[in-house]
Amino acid sequence: MRNIILIPFTLLLLASCASSSSSTAVNDDFDVDDALAYCHRQVHRSLDALGRDSIDYTMMPRNIQGNDSVWSCRRSTPDEWCAGFWPGVLWYDYEATRDECLREEAERFTSSLGYLAHRPAFDHDLGFLMFCSYGNAYRITGESRFKEIILASADTLATLFNPRVGTILSWPRNVEMLGGHNTIMDNMINLEMLFWAARNGGDSRLYDIAVKHAETTMKYHFRPDGTCYHVAVYDPDSGEFIKGMTHQGYSDSSTWARGQAWAVYGYTMVYRETRDPRFLDFARKVTDVYLSRLPDDMVPYWDFDDPEIPAAPRDASAAGIVASALLELQNYVSPADARRYRNAAVTMLANLSSDKYRSGDARTSFLDHSTGHKPAGSEIDASIIYADYYYIEALLRLRRLNAGQGILARR
Ligand code: GLY
Secondary structure (H helix, E strand, O other), X not given: XXXXXXXXXXXXXXXXXXXOOOXXXXXXXXXXXXXXXXXXXHHHHHHHHHOHHHOOOOEEEEEEOOOOOOOEEEEOOOOOOOOOHHHHHHHHHHHHHOOHHHHHHHHHHHHOOHHHHHOOOOOOOHHHHHHHHHHHHHHHHOOHXXXXXXXXXXXXXXXXXXXXXXXXXXXXXXXXXXXXXXXXXXXXXXXXXXXXXXHOOOOOHHHHHHHXXXXXXXXXXXXXXXXXXXXEEEOOOOOOEEEEEOOOOOOOOOOEHHHHHHHHHHHHHHHHHHOOHHHHHHHHHXXXXXXXXXXXXXXXXXEOOOOOOOOOOEOHHHHHHHXXXXXXXXXXXXXXXXXXXXXHHHHHHHHHOOOOOEOHHHOOOOEOOEOOEHHHOEOOOEEEHHHHHHXXXXXXXXXXXXOOOOOOOOO
16 A cells, blocks of 8 residues: 655644654554565665666666656766665665575676776765665675775775864865865765774774864854755865855755755764764754755745745655664663654655655655755656665665664664
């Protein structure tokens, strides 16, 4: 059975308040196994479309736009920041199903990224590239050949750290254009690989870099209400904060939905890795402001401040990222708040799994209605591979939670 009801969050809040159990009747209706089975079908349809016996493993699914029904692929070059998500989707689907064919395909796609570990870092996205692919490969298989690549990748990523600023330089290519050392909110996600490496045989300095980056970002990258700029620019020599601005959002003063989603996910992960209560408080702050600005179905418009709302496009990818983060964050808070965060996450997943957002038979992706870079006119209201990655990650996290198992995290 597909979930076909779009559940307004206000109804869920009422249901949540009325319930003393850890979940509500409404949320219990969401069938996570059915959603994972859907993902599995779509993965096999995608593999069929990629050619099965003649796949070019250097070409990674990136998006499906317009009337297209199959993935448009991009080569796994250093500047293709999304190249790790498709291997990650395959690893997650393998984890969900133990379908051996998926493990083989996941390994082949993952291997095409290995060379990135030992060449100079193109930019901060090395974390997305290597940890979504190799990070999951190692977590699931425990094979040391994957571990070595992750450790090398973490060292390579750390070369972008500027100790005078206290953050990783996100885009070396844009220093001149943006007026200094630039750090984007998305960069928070890439700290996870540094934390992991420090705990798994790498240099302990990687932990210090990740913590310093999170502290500096917490200090400068947010407005008083907890919403974030997309980009923070710093003087590379003095470390002084110069300005906050946007790149993919509506304006410098607006809140780009995926940027805020990266903050929610990032600070939740930083709390997991540090157990520093400052980061938990901050994760909650950036989460609560995100939740307070959502439309009824909890899938955000691409930017919370686009004056075209409600005609503006949505960003299903932000909903998947936040659903996954909330299923982790709910582990760290009081029972009442845990219920609130878990209900929100399940509502997001139920609505993403409805006909309104599912790609279904029309496309081989999991989800429609993500927005990549609206100001550049790129990937607007499309299927995008990172939306699928965080959606299936969130489904797996929910399945573990329902089974009383620990949080799914690369540790
Ligand atoms: N990291 C780029 C984006 O979120 O679109």
